[in-house]
Amino acid sequence: MTENNSFKLGYDYDAWHGYGQRDILSTDISLKTNSHMILCGMSGSGKSYALIWCLKMLILVSSPEAKFFFADFKQDDSFAFLRECTFYYPYKKSLEALERVYAILHKRQSGEDKDRDMITLIWDEYMANILALQGEDKKKAADVMNKVSEILMLGRSLGVRFICSCQRPDAKAFPDGSRLNYGIIMILGAPMRSIYEMLMPKEYIDMIEDRQFERGEGGLLLQGSDLRFVKIPTVRNVKEMQEICIRALS
Numbered sequence: 001m002t003e004n005n006s007f008k009l010g011y012d013y014d015a016w017h018g019y020g021q022r023d024i025l026s027t028d029i030s031l032k033t034n035s036h037m038i039l040c041g042m043s044g045s046g047k048s049y050a051l052i053w054c055l056k057m058l059i060l061v062s063s064p065e066a067k068f069f070f071a072d073f074k075q076d077d078s079f080a081f082l083r084e085c086t087f088y089y090p091y092k093k094s095l096e097a098l099e100r101v102y103a104i105l106h107k108r109q110s111g112e113d114k115d116r117d118m119i120t121l122i123w124d125e126y127m128a129n130i131l132a133l134q135g136e137d138k139k140k141a142a143d144v145m146n147k148v149s150e151i152l153m154l155g156r157s158l159g160v161r162f163i164c165s166c167q168r169p170d171a172k173a174f175p176d177g178s179r180l181n182y183g184i185i186m187i188l189g190a191p192m193r194s195i196y197e198m199l200m201p202k203e204y205i206d207m208i209e210d211r212q213f214e215r216g217e218g219g220l221l222l223q224g225s226d227l228r229f230v231k232i233p234t235v236r237n238v239k240e241m242q243e244i245c246i247r248a249l250s
Contacts, residue, residue, distance in 0.1 A: 005030040013229035034183025039165040045189025046216035048078035065117035073129035085249035116159040127166035130173035152181035188218035
């Protein structure tokens with residue numbers, strides 16, 4: 001399997017609802033582009049399912065040398081199938097995943113590591129994780145946020161990708177404008193203007209018009225300027241999708 005850099009994000013919402021067409025929305029995720037991703041949506045929006053779908057799609061277009069780390073702060077039952085995987089980090093172990101990826105970033109930056117095989121850190125419920133840390137140890141929370149910001153700023157050319165999911169991307173967990181450092185922004189579920197305002201310019205929010213997003217549907221902003229509307233496909237063979245993810249994280 002070789003890396004082809006075309007990441008399938010789902011079906012085009014308008015083509016699906018307007019014409020019944022399964023037109024795939026894809027984006028370039030080569031080192032030339034910003035492939036950091038943030039996935040937002042309130043409870044019941046289909047966010048967890050979409051995260052599994054996106055992980056599967058990334059795995060399928062990645063080289064065999066690519067590595068994936070999955071931080072699952074909430075330990076959602078949606079990801080229970082990953083719990084025996086080597087590179088699955090539940091609850092407070094989520095910080096171990098960050099430290100491993102951060103160490104790789106710095107080895108590559110220093111020249112010690114010449115590899116550019118993609119390293120991807122997926123962090124579910126990142127916002128909740130940061131808020132919990134802030135309640136326990138503000139200094140530690142600040143250190144974590146700074147490391148994430150560094151990955152977002154330096155990771156593209158060094159082959160290190162960050163994907164996070166959360167309900168609301170409040171500024172307190174995304175310091176110094178780091179919410180703007182995502183090349184792929186996906187917001188699922190009923191349109192909540194407050195969430196869109198945190199991540200998208202007003203002119204793009206106005207383009208939502210009268211679309212009524214259901215579970216697994218929403219807005220998608222690519223590279224800060226290409227607004228699309230997406231529908232996450234329903235996978236018939238869920239077991240196969242899970243097995244693809246398990247192999248990549250084992």
